[in-house]
Amino acid sequence: MKINSSTNPIIQSFFGPNQLITQCSSPGRMDVMGGIADYSGSLVLQKPIKEKATVSISIRNYNQLHIKSLDIEKDNEIYIDLDEIPKNYEQTRHYIKSLPGGDWAAYIVGCYLVLAKEKNLKLGGLDILIQSDVPVGKGVSSSAALEVATLKSICELFSIELTDTELPKLAQKAENLVVGAPCGLMDQLASYFGENTKLLPIRCQPDILFDLVEIPENLSFLGIDSGIKHAVSGASYSEVRTAAFMGYSIIAQKHGINKAQLQKLSSENLPYNGFLSNISPSQFESNYARNLNSMYGKDFTHDYGVVNDSLSQIKPDTFYNIKACTQHPIYENFRVSSFLELLKIVNKNNFIHILPLMGELMYQSHESYNNCGLGNEMTDKIVEMARRKGFESGIYGAKITGGGSGGTVCLMVYGEKGIQSAKELFAEYKDLTNQESLIFIE
Structure with missing residues (x-):
């Protein structure tokens, strides 16, 4: 959307008064099933979270990117002369990351450069202000939310039309080639196409989207942060x-x-x-x-x-x-396909006796992560606590999300009892570990 900088004092202090600004937001996502099988072509099930990244942009009179993040304390503002950026992606990656603040700015600069290069555009200088409440390193795609919001905002500013899955693909290319993280396309597709209260099925070959699936009434998917940071580039x-x-x-x-x-x-x-x-x-x-x-x-x-x-x-x-x-993506694709068909049955007939089968598929997925070497003792602890509480508490399944090695655990719970049990589990986990954790719940 287009806004005037004078409507917000924080925005005005960065852009100046009476500037016409383009502002777009995109949510993080929670990986319900599929996770790291995306790059091997699996079906995945993704759910947006309420936390989102917001990117505000206006045209700058210099051939320069001026970028500031409101979420970082040190090196949170960076100026990059466009004439000094190398011509190829690999050299650009090393150049950007050599600058103070380059690690976080690479996501924004990468989107700008990939859009300009792949679409053969000359965009010129920009002022870019970043604000995000999608926590970093929690396995909920803070990077994809930032990339998608950045590209949406640039495209709206310059009236650039992208079709189908073109924008998420450009976002992935920015993360792969400029940031240097070997992520699949799942996160960017989920941030761009996902809708609240629904699951987005994607067959990652590479970008086959299926109709959004309503989450059955009284069934909830929520996330508990382990307190251990995850990095897809790890x-x-x-x-x-x-x-x-x-x-x-x-x-x-x-x-x-x-x-x-x-x-x-x-x-x-x-x-x-x-x-x-x-x-x-x-x-x-x-x-x-x-x-x-x-x-x-x-x-x-x-x-x-x-x-x-x-x-x-x-x-x-x-x-x-x-x-x-x-073995993981082969079995995970089967697990996700089975989970989706069971979910449709629950949705149509309210057969809650099927939920334990779905929960078992989540537990199997979690153990498969561990077998690959992407487990973590803290996420294991949350999953085991969920398993011990059991169906009678309203908690039916749990698994590590996204890239693993820490981050967030996704819980499948039923009814108010299940939500309350998850909150109690979260409180017990905090008391047990002294972690400053988060819970993702609608």
Whole structure:
């Protein structure tokens, strides 16, 4: 939307009086099911949270980006001369991150540069003010909310029309290539297309959207923050992603695809259209599981050579848990598909006796994260507390969300009793751990 800077003293102090400003917001999201299987083509179920990022933008008279965050205390304001930015994304990433405040500003600068380059636009200087209540490092997509809000605001300012899933794809490219985080497309799609009180099903191949699914009356999905920060750019997440693509490479080469073809063929010409999640659990167990052994990166490179993922970096001396990381998206896709069909039955017939089955799928998903190496003792503690409270308390399931290794646990609860039990669990967890945690609830 368009606003006048004089309507808000905080905005006026940054932009000056009587400036015409474009302001857009986008929410964070909670990963109900699917999580890290997104980059392997799985079906995922995502829910927006009420917390959102807001980006206000106006045209600047200098060929410069002036960016300020209201949420950061140190190095919260940055000036970047557009003439000094390198021409390619990799050099840009190193340049931006070398600047004080560059770590957080890279998300905004990345969106600006990717939009300009990919759409062949000359946008010029901008003043950009950021305010977000989506907490960072909690597994609720603070980065995607910021990226989507930034692109929405720039596009509205310049009347740029993007179609279908083009904006989320540009946001993902900014995070992959300028920020340097190997995320899938799930978070950006959820922040852009998600609606409150509904779940958004996405088949991440890469961006097949299905109709939004109403959350049944009295059923709630809420999040409890573990107090442990998660970062999608962290080594564990990157290694799990790489190991999954190693597994796919082994499977593809078992089908007769050679190393050169693996990187050159389009996905539709690769086995299972290039996605692990198109393999059924029974196919995996009967045909591939025995061929997947954990190994060092240098041994994989010697035996199999390459993976079909530009964001995966095979480190010679890193030991990769290939079987567990390959198995996760295959079984997770089956779990998510089953969860969705059960949810539809509950929605249509109010068969709450199905909720324990759905909860078991969430618990299985959580354990699969642990098997991949993305668990954390604090998220395990919340899940175990939820399991102990049980169905009689109104808590039916729990799992770690998003990229794992900390962050938020998603709980599925029923009725006011379930919500109250979750709040009690949250209070017990805070008392037990002395964590300054958060709870995400509508």
